[in-house]
């Protein structure tokens with residue numbers, strides 16, 4: 377039997393295989409931020425088709441400043457618990473696990489999404505994509521953020537989610553604290569790597585007070601900003617962060633990379649050869665050597681052989697995919713029954729606010 381179909385423990389729960397549906401914003405939430413019927417169906421389909429661990433779309437912890445896109449789910453009030461409870465009931469019926477990804481947009485949003493306010497960030501560094509200069513967060517606002525993340529963790533637990541995944545990747549607010557490119561603060565929240573990671577320690581400590589010692593807290597972590605040069609996130613800092621997160625009781629790290637200004641790094645286009653696959657594998661291997669908790673690799677996993685090699689050769693403990701599950705929600709079953717690779721061609725047409733589905737119609741991908 378392929379190693380991909382063997383179980384693994386994460387914190388206090390066991391996943392039946394090594395497949396993770398990586399967090400995927402679906403633009404299908406209700407206008408009020410709650411879970412829609414379409415989302416319930418999407419999660420149920422993935423669970424029915426043997427995805428071991430489903431990570432939700434990123435759900436924002438603070439309204440309105442944390443919102444990153446239209447029709448995004450929120451987790452900033454208790455009224456969101458009911459929708460996620462329905463999701464977990466359904467998903468658990470099929471033997472899958474469900475982890476809620478919690479996030480805040482920080483500087484990666486636009487004023488129209490956040491009630492015409494100015495986006496906030498660790499520092500006032502202009503966003504090269506939107507041209508917007510965010511407002512620097514005050515110390516009191518950082519304390520409020522920590523409380524909001526902790527409350528979001530408690531809501532995830534109340535909704536029977538198997539755990540939460542704190543989003544420290546892709547240039548969103550916590551990744552902005554981590555990167556020296558976006559964090560220019562000179563107070564205790566910026567400067568040294570100890571200071572740039574302080575907010576993570578505080579969030580986990582505050583969360584633990586609400587969810588207890590055993591509740592699984594996972595992290596999705598950037599291995600790179602995706603921009604080259606000094607002044608960006610280094611692998612050395614990433615390894616420091618991974619070790620710190622492990623010490624804080626984080627039970628698994630999913631390794632990714634990129635930010636909006638580094639276009640095409642997070643979800644690389646045209647992954648059509650083995651050489652282009654698993655594009656964060658090197659960082660993953662480095663992290664795997666540095667910590668003992670499970671490492672989950674995401675980014676361009678497209679063939680059964682590469683996925684097996686990743687797990688068998690100690691690059692990561694689990695394989696995580698996003699775009700291929702949009703094309704084939706039943707991908708795990710295909711791979712179990714003879715398929716050698718995914719059908720997704722990484723054309724990236726799925727980044728479409730009209731709602732999550734595969735928009736590829738054949739021909740040359742754009």
Ligand SMILES: Cc1cc2nc3c(=O)[nH]c(=O)nc-3n(C[C@H](O)[C@H](O)[C@H](O)COP(=O)(O)O)c2cc1C
Nearest residue numbers: 398399400401433434643675676697698699726727
């Ligand atoms: C439509 C779309 C939405 C995404 N939304 C999220 C998200 O909410 N949170 C997150 O951490 N990553 C998000 N991602 C990134 C994926 O989780 C993943 O890291 C990336 O697509 C690379 O994996 P892949 O090659 O298997 O697609 C999204 C990707 C896509 C295609």
